Amino acid sequence: MKNIIITGGAGFIGSHVVRLFVNKYPEYNIINLDKLTYAGNLANLKDIESQPNYRFVKMDICDFDGVYALMQECKVDGIIHLAAESHVDRSIKDPFTFARTNVMGTLSLLQAAKLYWESLPEGFEGKRFYHISTDEVYGALEMTDPEGVEPPFTTKASSGQHHLAYGTKFFTEDLKYQPHSPYSASKASSDHFVRAFHDTYGLPTIVTNCSNNYGPYQFPEKLIPLFINNIRHRKPLPVYGKGENVRDWLYVVDHARAIDVIFHKGTIADTYNIGGFNEWKNIDIIKVLINTVDRLLGRAEGEDMDLITYVTDRAGHDLRYAIDSSKLQRELGWEPSLQFEEGIEKTVKWYLENQEWMDNITSGDYMKYYSDMYDNR
Protein backbone atom coordinates (compact mmCIF):
# COMPACT_ATOMS: atom_id res chain seq x y z
CA MET A 1 0.00 0.00 0.00
CA LYS A 2 1.48 3.33 -1.03
CA ASN A 3 -1.03 6.08 -1.76
CA ILE A 4 -3.81 6.58 0.72
CA ILE A 5 -6.64 9.09 0.63
CA ILE A 6 -8.07 9.93 4.04
CA THR A 7 -11.34 11.86 3.74
CA GLY A 8 -12.38 14.24 6.52
CA GLY A 9 -8.79 14.46 7.75
CA ALA A 10 -9.25 18.04 8.98
CA GLY A 11 -11.98 16.97 11.39
CA PHE A 12 -11.73 15.57 14.90
CA ILE A 13 -11.12 11.84 14.38
CA GLY A 14 -9.70 12.26 10.86
CA SER A 15 -6.90 14.52 12.13
CA HIS A 16 -5.80 11.85 14.62
CA VAL A 17 -5.85 9.20 11.87
CA VAL A 18 -3.85 11.43 9.50
CA ARG A 19 -1.30 12.18 12.24
CA LEU A 20 -0.88 8.51 13.11
CA PHE A 21 -0.44 7.40 9.49
CA VAL A 22 1.89 10.27 8.48
CA ASN A 23 4.18 9.65 11.46
CA LYS A 24 4.04 5.86 11.53
CA TYR A 25 4.28 5.15 7.78
CA PRO A 26 6.82 7.47 6.10
CA GLU A 27 6.67 5.15 3.07
CA TYR A 28 2.99 6.02 2.50
CA ASN A 29 1.74 9.13 0.74
CA ILE A 30 -1.15 10.43 2.79
CA ILE A 31 -3.63 12.64 0.94
CA ASN A 32 -6.09 14.45 3.18
CA LEU A 33 -9.25 15.17 1.15
CA ASP A 34 -11.51 17.58 3.02
CA LYS A 35 -14.04 20.23 2.07
CA LEU A 36 -13.28 22.29 5.20
CA THR A 37 -16.83 22.70 6.34
CA TYR A 38 -17.41 24.44 9.68
CA ALA A 39 -16.07 21.22 11.29
CA GLY A 40 -12.81 21.10 9.31
CA ASN A 41 -9.86 22.89 10.84
CA LEU A 42 -6.34 22.58 9.44
CA ALA A 43 -4.96 23.87 12.74
CA ASN A 44 -5.65 20.32 13.96
CA LEU A 45 -2.75 19.17 11.77
CA LYS A 46 -0.20 21.95 12.30
CA ASP A 47 2.40 19.55 13.72
CA ILE A 48 2.50 17.34 10.60
CA GLU A 49 1.50 19.70 7.77
CA SER A 50 5.04 20.07 6.41
CA GLN A 51 5.93 16.37 6.45
CA PRO A 52 7.01 15.19 2.95
CA ASN A 53 4.49 12.31 2.88
CA TYR A 54 1.48 14.56 3.60
CA ARG A 55 -0.67 16.54 1.19
CA PHE A 56 -3.93 18.42 1.69
CA VAL A 57 -6.57 18.71 -1.05
CA LYS A 58 -9.61 20.88 -0.50
CA MET A 59 -12.47 19.03 -2.15
CA ASP A 60 -16.08 18.04 -1.63
CA ILE A 61 -16.59 14.26 -1.63
CA CYS A 62 -19.82 14.88 -3.59
CA ASP A 63 -17.72 16.26 -6.48
CA PHE A 64 -17.52 12.98 -8.40
CA ASP A 65 -15.36 14.32 -11.26
CA GLY A 66 -12.90 15.91 -8.85
CA VAL A 67 -12.69 12.81 -6.68
CA TYR A 68 -12.21 10.51 -9.68
CA ALA A 69 -9.48 12.74 -11.14
CA LEU A 70 -7.68 12.86 -7.77
CA MET A 71 -7.77 9.07 -7.44
CA GLN A 72 -6.23 8.73 -10.92
CA GLU A 73 -3.65 11.43 -10.32
CA CYS A 74 -2.41 10.07 -7.00
CA LYS A 75 -2.83 6.40 -8.02
CA VAL A 76 -4.77 5.66 -4.91
CA ASP A 77 -4.35 2.23 -3.29
CA GLY A 78 -6.45 2.71 -0.18
CA ILE A 79 -9.24 4.98 1.01
CA ILE A 80 -10.09 5.63 4.65
CA HIS A 81 -13.39 7.48 4.59
CA LEU A 82 -14.24 9.68 7.57
CA ALA A 83 -15.71 12.80 5.91
CA ALA A 84 -19.25 13.30 7.13
CA GLU A 85 -21.69 15.64 8.74
CA SER A 86 -21.45 14.31 12.28
CA HIS A 87 -23.61 16.26 14.75
CA VAL A 88 -27.04 14.87 15.68
CA ASP A 89 -28.50 18.27 16.68
CA ARG A 90 -27.56 19.77 13.30
CA SER A 91 -29.12 16.78 11.51
CA ILE A 92 -32.43 17.49 13.27
CA LYS A 93 -32.38 21.05 11.91
CA ASP A 94 -30.99 20.31 8.44
CA PRO A 95 -31.38 16.67 7.34
CA PHE A 96 -30.75 17.38 3.64
CA THR A 97 -27.10 18.30 4.20
CA PHE A 98 -26.65 14.97 5.98
CA ALA A 99 -28.20 12.98 3.14
CA ARG A 100 -26.10 14.87 0.62
CA THR A 101 -22.71 14.45 2.25
CA ASN A 102 -23.12 11.17 4.10
CA VAL A 103 -25.09 9.26 1.47
CA MET A 104 -24.35 10.88 -1.90
CA GLY A 105 -20.78 11.75 -0.93
CA THR A 106 -20.03 8.17 0.09
CA LEU A 107 -21.61 6.92 -3.13
CA SER A 108 -19.47 9.30 -5.15
CA LEU A 109 -16.29 7.94 -3.49
CA LEU A 110 -17.39 4.32 -3.97
CA GLN A 111 -18.16 4.80 -7.64
CA ALA A 112 -14.94 6.70 -8.32
CA ALA A 113 -12.84 4.02 -6.54
CA LYS A 114 -14.61 1.23 -8.41
CA LEU A 115 -14.11 2.86 -11.83
CA TYR A 116 -10.48 3.77 -11.18
CA TRP A 117 -9.45 0.39 -9.75
CA GLU A 118 -11.33 -1.52 -12.48
CA SER A 119 -9.24 0.36 -15.06
CA LEU A 120 -5.97 -1.04 -13.64
CA PRO A 121 -4.41 -4.33 -14.81
CA GLU A 122 -4.46 -5.67 -11.24
CA GLY A 123 -8.08 -4.57 -10.68
CA PHE A 124 -9.13 -4.64 -7.02
CA GLU A 125 -6.09 -6.71 -5.96
CA GLY A 126 -4.36 -5.10 -2.95
CA LYS A 127 -6.89 -2.25 -2.79
CA ARG A 128 -9.06 -1.26 0.15
CA PHE A 129 -12.06 0.99 0.78
CA TYR A 130 -12.47 1.45 4.52
CA HIS A 131 -15.65 3.21 5.69
CA ILE A 132 -15.82 4.67 9.21
CA SER A 133 -19.28 4.55 10.74
CA THR A 134 -20.97 4.91 14.09
CA ASP A 135 -22.71 2.74 16.68
CA GLU A 136 -25.74 5.04 16.37
CA VAL A 137 -26.93 3.05 13.31
CA TYR A 138 -27.99 0.25 15.68
CA GLY A 139 -30.51 2.52 17.42
CA ALA A 140 -30.93 2.71 21.19
CA LEU A 141 -30.57 0.08 23.90
CA GLU A 142 -32.71 -0.28 26.99
CA MET A 143 -31.47 0.11 30.52
CA THR A 144 -32.21 -3.04 32.46
CA ASP A 145 -31.40 -4.12 36.00
CA PRO A 146 -30.62 -7.82 36.28
CA GLU A 147 -32.43 -9.07 39.35
CA GLY A 148 -33.11 -5.57 40.60
CA VAL A 149 -29.44 -4.54 40.86
CA GLU A 150 -29.01 -0.78 40.58
CA PRO A 151 -27.03 0.07 37.39
CA PRO A 152 -24.23 0.33 36.57
CA PHE A 153 -23.62 -3.30 37.42
CA THR A 154 -20.80 -5.65 36.58
CA THR A 155 -21.45 -7.76 33.51
CA LYS A 156 -19.46 -9.94 31.12
CA ALA A 157 -18.74 -9.31 27.43
CA SER A 158 -18.69 -12.18 24.94
CA SER A 159 -14.86 -11.96 25.19
CA GLY A 160 -15.19 -12.93 28.86
CA GLN A 161 -14.08 -9.46 30.00
CA HIS A 162 -15.91 -8.02 33.03
CA HIS A 163 -17.04 -4.39 32.92
CA LEU A 164 -19.66 -1.98 34.24
CA ALA A 165 -22.85 -1.56 32.19
CA TYR A 166 -26.32 0.00 32.35
CA GLY A 167 -28.05 -2.88 30.59
CA THR A 168 -27.70 -6.48 29.56
CA LYS A 169 -27.82 -5.96 25.77
CA PHE A 170 -24.98 -4.60 23.63
CA PHE A 171 -24.41 -3.61 20.01
CA THR A 172 -22.87 -6.58 18.22
CA GLU A 173 -21.93 -6.71 14.54
CA ASP A 174 -24.91 -8.92 13.58
CA LEU A 175 -27.55 -6.59 15.06
CA LYS A 176 -30.27 -5.16 12.82
CA TYR A 177 -29.90 -1.46 11.92
CA GLN A 178 -32.52 0.75 13.61
CA PRO A 179 -31.37 4.37 13.23
CA HIS A 180 -33.52 7.09 14.81
CA SER A 181 -31.94 10.46 14.02
CA PRO A 182 -31.42 11.91 10.54
CA TYR A 183 -27.66 11.65 11.29
CA SER A 184 -27.75 7.95 12.09
CA ALA A 185 -30.18 7.27 9.22
CA SER A 186 -27.74 8.88 6.79
CA LYS A 187 -24.80 6.91 8.22
CA ALA A 188 -26.82 3.67 8.06
CA SER A 189 -27.64 4.38 4.44
CA SER A 190 -23.98 4.98 3.61
CA ASP A 191 -23.02 1.70 5.33
CA HIS A 192 -25.57 -0.13 3.16
CA PHE A 193 -24.10 1.41 0.00
CA VAL A 194 -20.60 0.34 1.02
CA ARG A 195 -21.72 -3.26 1.58
CA ALA A 196 -23.74 -3.19 -1.67
CA PHE A 197 -20.58 -2.21 -3.58
CA HIS A 198 -18.83 -5.26 -2.18
CA ASP A 199 -21.71 -7.64 -2.80
CA THR A 200 -22.50 -6.32 -6.29
CA TYR A 201 -19.13 -5.42 -7.74
CA GLY A 202 -16.64 -7.12 -5.42
CA LEU A 203 -15.18 -3.80 -4.19
CA PRO A 204 -12.81 -4.62 -1.28
CA THR A 205 -14.62 -2.84 1.53
CA ILE A 206 -14.51 -2.83 5.33
CA VAL A 207 -16.95 -1.07 7.69
CA THR A 208 -16.40 -0.23 11.34
CA ASN A 209 -18.90 1.16 13.84
CA CYS A 210 -17.43 3.04 16.77
CA SER A 211 -18.86 4.46 19.98
CA ASN A 212 -18.63 8.15 21.11
CA ASN A 213 -15.10 9.50 20.87
CA TYR A 214 -13.50 12.12 23.12
CA GLY A 215 -10.09 13.81 23.19
CA PRO A 216 -8.17 16.78 21.74
CA TYR A 217 -9.37 18.68 18.63
CA GLN A 218 -13.09 17.85 18.97
CA PHE A 219 -15.36 20.60 17.68
CA PRO A 220 -16.91 22.43 20.66
CA GLU A 221 -20.52 21.67 19.74
CA LYS A 222 -20.13 18.14 21.15
CA LEU A 223 -20.74 17.46 24.82
CA ILE A 224 -17.21 17.14 26.23
CA PRO A 225 -15.34 20.09 24.61
CA LEU A 226 -18.41 22.34 24.84
CA PHE A 227 -18.81 21.71 28.55
CA ILE A 228 -15.09 22.03 29.36
CA ASN A 229 -15.07 25.44 27.68
CA ASN A 230 -18.30 26.52 29.36
CA ILE A 231 -17.06 25.48 32.81
CA ARG A 232 -13.86 27.42 32.24
CA HIS A 233 -15.84 30.55 31.34
CA ARG A 234 -18.54 29.86 33.95
CA LYS A 235 -21.28 29.62 31.32
CA PRO A 236 -24.41 27.45 31.79
CA LEU A 237 -24.14 23.73 30.94
CA PRO A 238 -27.24 22.76 28.91
CA VAL A 239 -28.06 19.18 29.99
CA TYR A 240 -30.67 17.61 27.71
CA GLY A 241 -33.62 16.03 29.56
CA LYS A 242 -32.59 14.57 32.89
CA GLY A 243 -29.01 13.79 31.87
CA GLU A 244 -29.81 10.08 32.27
CA ASN A 245 -28.82 9.05 28.73
CA VAL A 246 -25.88 6.67 28.53
CA ARG A 247 -23.01 6.86 26.06
CA ASP A 248 -20.01 4.56 25.65
CA TRP A 249 -16.84 6.68 25.47
CA LEU A 250 -13.53 5.89 23.72
CA TYR A 251 -10.37 8.01 23.66
CA VAL A 252 -9.93 9.21 20.07
CA VAL A 253 -6.31 8.01 19.78
CA ASP A 254 -7.51 4.49 20.58
CA HIS A 255 -10.02 4.76 17.74
CA ALA A 256 -7.20 5.85 15.40
CA ARG A 257 -5.12 2.86 16.58
CA ALA A 258 -8.04 0.54 15.84
CA ILE A 259 -8.41 2.06 12.35
CA ASP A 260 -4.71 1.38 11.71
CA VAL A 261 -5.00 -2.28 12.78
CA ILE A 262 -8.22 -2.87 10.83
CA PHE A 263 -6.99 -1.11 7.69
CA HIS A 264 -3.95 -3.38 7.60
CA LYS A 265 -5.27 -6.65 9.02
CA GLY A 266 -9.07 -6.59 8.83
CA THR A 267 -10.92 -9.08 6.65
CA ILE A 268 -12.44 -7.72 3.44
CA ALA A 269 -16.26 -7.40 3.54
CA ASP A 270 -16.22 -7.69 7.32
CA THR A 271 -17.58 -5.36 10.00
CA TYR A 272 -15.93 -4.57 13.34
CA ASN A 273 -17.44 -2.73 16.29
CA ILE A 274 -15.02 -0.46 18.18
CA GLY A 275 -15.57 0.57 21.79
CA GLY A 276 -13.98 0.57 25.20
CA PHE A 277 -16.69 -1.04 27.41
CA ASN A 278 -16.98 2.36 29.08
CA GLU A 279 -20.59 3.42 29.68
CA TRP A 280 -21.42 6.67 31.44
CA LYS A 281 -24.59 8.59 32.19
CA ASN A 282 -24.26 12.13 30.80
CA ILE A 283 -24.84 13.71 34.20
CA ASP A 284 -22.05 11.64 35.80
CA ILE A 285 -19.57 12.62 33.08
CA ILE A 286 -20.59 16.26 33.50
CA LYS A 287 -19.82 16.08 37.24
CA VAL A 288 -16.40 14.55 36.48
CA LEU A 289 -15.75 17.39 34.01
CA ILE A 290 -16.73 20.06 36.56
CA ASN A 291 -14.53 18.55 39.27
CA THR A 292 -11.58 18.14 36.90
CA VAL A 293 -11.76 21.64 35.40
CA ASP A 294 -12.21 23.21 38.85
CA ARG A 295 -9.23 21.30 40.26
CA LEU A 296 -6.95 22.08 37.30
CA LEU A 297 -7.88 25.79 37.42
CA GLY A 298 -7.20 25.95 41.16
CA ARG A 299 -10.87 26.44 42.06
CA ALA A 300 -12.56 24.51 44.86
CA GLU A 301 -13.50 21.12 43.41
CA GLY A 302 -17.21 21.09 42.51
CA GLU A 303 -17.75 24.82 43.04
CA ASP A 304 -19.18 25.10 39.51
CA MET A 305 -21.90 22.46 39.95
CA ASP A 306 -24.54 25.20 39.85
CA LEU A 307 -23.74 25.74 36.14
CA ILE A 308 -25.74 22.58 35.42
CA THR A 309 -28.93 23.70 33.65
CA TYR A 310 -31.54 21.15 32.62
CA VAL A 311 -33.01 22.04 29.21
CA THR A 312 -35.58 20.55 26.82
CA ASP A 313 -34.56 17.09 25.70
CA ARG A 314 -33.19 16.41 22.21
CA ALA A 315 -35.96 15.12 19.89
CA GLY A 316 -35.77 11.33 19.57
CA HIS A 317 -32.88 11.25 22.07
CA ASP A 318 -31.43 7.70 22.08
CA LEU A 319 -31.37 6.36 25.63
CA ARG A 320 -28.31 4.13 25.70
CA TYR A 321 -25.44 3.15 23.41
CA ALA A 322 -23.10 0.30 24.37
CA ILE A 323 -20.67 -1.42 22.04
CA ASP A 324 -19.48 -5.00 22.33
CA SER A 325 -16.01 -4.86 20.75
CA SER A 326 -15.10 -8.45 21.65
CA LYS A 327 -14.74 -9.47 17.99
CA LEU A 328 -12.09 -6.83 17.33
CA GLN A 329 -10.24 -7.74 20.53
CA ARG A 330 -10.43 -11.47 19.79
CA GLU A 331 -9.63 -11.46 16.06
CA LEU A 332 -7.18 -8.57 15.71
CA GLY A 333 -5.87 -8.16 19.26
CA TRP A 334 -6.82 -4.47 19.61
CA GLU A 335 -7.74 -3.04 22.97
CA PRO A 336 -7.97 0.49 24.39
CA SER A 337 -4.69 1.82 25.77
CA LEU A 338 -6.21 4.29 28.25
CA GLN A 339 -8.56 4.05 31.20
CA PHE A 340 -11.34 6.65 31.09
CA GLU A 341 -10.12 8.57 34.18
CA GLU A 342 -6.70 8.97 32.56
CA GLY A 343 -8.20 9.94 29.19
CA ILE A 344 -10.51 12.57 30.68
CA GLU A 345 -7.67 14.11 32.71
CA LYS A 346 -5.51 14.35 29.55
CA THR A 347 -8.43 15.76 27.56
CA VAL A 348 -9.39 18.46 30.08
CA LYS A 349 -5.71 19.49 30.39
CA TRP A 350 -5.40 19.69 26.61
CA TYR A 351 -8.39 22.02 26.21
CA LEU A 352 -7.27 24.22 29.09
CA GLU A 353 -3.74 24.45 27.67
CA ASN A 354 -4.96 25.11 24.12
CA GLN A 355 -7.30 28.01 24.74
CA GLU A 356 -6.06 29.70 21.55
CA TRP A 357 -7.27 26.73 19.46
CA MET A 358 -10.67 27.01 21.16
CA ASP A 359 -10.85 30.82 20.82
CA ASN A 360 -10.08 30.59 17.09
CA ILE A 361 -13.10 28.34 16.70
CA THR A 362 -15.51 30.22 18.92
CA SER A 363 -14.59 33.49 17.15
CA GLY A 364 -14.88 31.86 13.68
CA ASP A 365 -11.35 32.98 12.71
CA TYR A 366 -10.16 29.46 11.89
CA MET A 367 -12.50 29.21 8.91
CA LYS A 368 -11.57 32.54 7.45
CA TYR A 369 -7.81 32.02 7.56
CA TYR A 370 -7.66 28.57 6.00
CA SER A 371 -10.50 29.03 3.54
CA ASP A 372 -8.85 32.16 2.11
CA MET A 373 -5.53 30.35 1.89
CA TYR A 374 -6.85 27.33 0.00
CA ASP A 375 -9.48 29.09 -2.11
CA ASN A 376 -6.74 31.31 -3.51
CA ARG A 377 -4.50 28.44 -4.63
Ligand code: NAD
Ligand atom coordinates in the same frame (compact mmCIF):
# COMPACT_ATOMS: atom_id res chain seq x y z
P1 NAD B 1 -16.09 16.00 12.36
O1 NAD B 1 -17.42 16.64 12.15
O2 NAD B 1 -15.21 16.50 13.44
O3 NAD B 1 -15.24 16.09 11.00
C1 NAD B 1 -15.80 15.83 9.75
C2 NAD B 1 -14.81 16.28 8.67
O4 NAD B 1 -15.39 15.96 7.39
C3 NAD B 1 -14.53 17.78 8.67
O5 NAD B 1 -13.14 18.00 8.52
C4 NAD B 1 -15.30 18.30 7.47
O6 NAD B 1 -14.70 19.43 6.87
C5 NAD B 1 -15.26 17.10 6.54
N1 NAD B 1 -16.39 17.10 5.59
C6 NAD B 1 -17.70 17.27 5.89
N2 NAD B 1 -18.42 17.25 4.74
C7 NAD B 1 -17.55 17.04 3.73
C8 NAD B 1 -17.69 16.90 2.31
N3 NAD B 1 -18.89 17.00 1.73
N4 NAD B 1 -16.58 16.67 1.58
C9 NAD B 1 -15.36 16.57 2.16
N5 NAD B 1 -15.16 16.73 3.50
C10 NAD B 1 -16.25 16.95 4.26
O7 NAD B 1 -16.40 14.45 12.52
P2 NAD B 1 -15.70 13.35 13.45
O8 NAD B 1 -16.32 13.41 14.79
O9 NAD B 1 -14.23 13.45 13.30
O10 NAD B 1 -16.22 12.02 12.74
C11 NAD B 1 -15.49 11.45 11.65
C12 NAD B 1 -16.22 10.20 11.18
O11 NAD B 1 -16.33 9.27 12.26
C13 NAD B 1 -17.65 10.46 10.71
O12 NAD B 1 -17.89 9.66 9.58
C14 NAD B 1 -18.51 10.05 11.89
O13 NAD B 1 -19.79 9.60 11.45
C15 NAD B 1 -17.69 8.91 12.46
N6 NAD B 1 -17.85 8.67 13.92
C16 NAD B 1 -17.72 9.71 14.81
C17 NAD B 1 -17.82 9.45 16.18
C18 NAD B 1 -17.63 10.55 17.20
O14 NAD B 1 -17.81 10.30 18.40
N7 NAD B 1 -17.22 11.75 16.82
C19 NAD B 1 -18.06 8.16 16.62
C20 NAD B 1 -18.19 7.12 15.68
C21 NAD B 1 -18.07 7.40 14.33
Ligand code: TYD
Ligand atom coordinates in the same frame (compact mmCIF):
# COMPACT_ATOMS: atom_id res chain seq x y z
P1 TYD C 1 -22.95 14.53 21.59
O1 TYD C 1 -21.58 14.90 22.04
O2 TYD C 1 -23.70 15.48 20.73
O3 TYD C 1 -22.82 13.09 20.89
P2 TYD C 1 -23.98 12.06 20.38
O4 TYD C 1 -25.25 12.81 20.24
O5 TYD C 1 -23.44 11.61 19.06
O6 TYD C 1 -24.03 10.97 21.40
O7 TYD C 1 -23.86 14.25 22.87
C1 TYD C 1 -23.48 13.29 23.85
C2 TYD C 1 -24.63 13.20 24.84
O8 TYD C 1 -24.72 14.44 25.55
C3 TYD C 1 -25.98 12.98 24.19
O9 TYD C 1 -26.76 12.11 25.00
C4 TYD C 1 -26.61 14.36 24.16
C5 TYD C 1 -26.01 15.03 25.38
N1 TYD C 1 -25.81 16.49 25.27
C6 TYD C 1 -26.34 17.36 26.26
O10 TYD C 1 -26.99 16.91 27.22
N2 TYD C 1 -26.13 18.70 26.11
C7 TYD C 1 -25.42 19.23 25.07
O11 TYD C 1 -25.27 20.47 24.98
C8 TYD C 1 -24.87 18.33 24.09
C9 TYD C 1 -24.10 18.87 22.92
C10 TYD C 1 -25.09 16.97 24.24
